[in-house]
Amino acid sequence: MTPYIAAQRLAKTFGRKRVLDDVSFRVEPGDVVGILGKNGAGKTTLLELILGFTPPSSGSVQIFSHESFRMPGSARRRIGSVPQQDELLNPLSALDQLRVIASFYENWDSELIDNLSRQWEIDLSERVKNLSVGQRQKLSILLALGHRPDVLILDEPVASLDPIARRQFMEQIVSIAADGARSVIFSSHIVSDVERLANKIWILKDGRLSWQGELDVLKESIVRVHVRSAAPLAPDFTLPNALSINREECHATAVLFDWKPHILKDVESQLGAPVEIESLGLEDIFLELHR
């Protein structure tokens, strides 16, 4: 299967500042990718490179087999995007704003948009400039969904939404993903949403992808272990593949990566002490990877 998006050793510098470095990835049809990273980790820059808003400093990124920065209109029409700062037209009514965008597309799904604007309680008669931040965000999402894009790119789409609106948004993303032929890439600081929606996770740290892969694999490969020994542990006691370790006389807690169940027996026989395994949620994993 040809991937929808592929990047090889992508890098971007602004002046002397290197914002992205050596980023490579693939996005296949049906993938929902969640991007996690601290503020300033390079999430927005990465999304803008994929969208072709700016050329890479080195490396390349293709979308639908076209160089992103030079993609033809036919490729662009298959993409929907929600920018971090909305680009709505303040003087228009919400309905007119929808009509303007709809007029760009032949395949605009007005039935879907009508249903969603009712379900999401967007007052279409209101002027855009009078809408609340949350309402503006909902409208921006609608604008990105109407032409049923094959690739949906969202930069913190739910930051201003209440829990109910977030849930409605998530249901919509799930139903897009259930088609199997469409992909979603989104960045978010709400780790619990990423945990529900994404099958793949990219963790950006200082402009590099410090971890990328399937969420299930991530959860199964990073664990916290608790060691209780009868005798005091050596001050330099450590465990294989430890991301971090805390020692207190007879007790040690460590977070290990590349965890495999068979390691448990090795460690236990080596120590002669029982070892307890604790699996970690995505939020804990994210924090551990940023220590």
Next chain:
Amino acid sequence: MAACRACRTRRATPRRSIHSSTTTYHRKTPSIAHSYWPLYHVHYFTNSLDSQNTVMFILSPHSGVPIYRQLLEQIRRMVASGQLPPGTELPSIRDLGVKHAINPMTISKAYAMLEAEGVLERRRGKPMTVANRTRVRSLPAKRLQQLEPHLDQLLLAARQLELSESEVVRALRQRWEKSNDTIHRRTAAR
């Protein structure tokens, strides 16, 4: 006279379940089948499990255990115990995904693994169904294996509470006998 959906007891005065407006069941609290609904509430559905019944699984996305694994283990347990009899149709991937707001690929991964194991089967144009009992009825050792994570949890809690082995074993045996009584009473009442 209505039958209790949880234990099939017939009673002259049925009560409404708190879990479903259409379900009748016969007492307010006691009995494991009634009070511990996460494990047993599938009783309510066994006769009419259709693609709309997406609430029978308890999925917590924020647990360290991947969602596909949670689903896999719950279905495996329910099938092994006969709570999901052969031929039962499972909810569609889309319905389950939208209902729980979780990635559909996670669900299809669990379904596919269970299909490979022979627990579920897929027929063209039909929902996933529980495969024939003869093929899925697993050996006690295999079923015991599924209990292991729960035993580990019990062990961990017992250690933290500084309980001795004999105390834990005694408590477990008492619980076991108590639940036996409930099951006997239930069978007698049928």
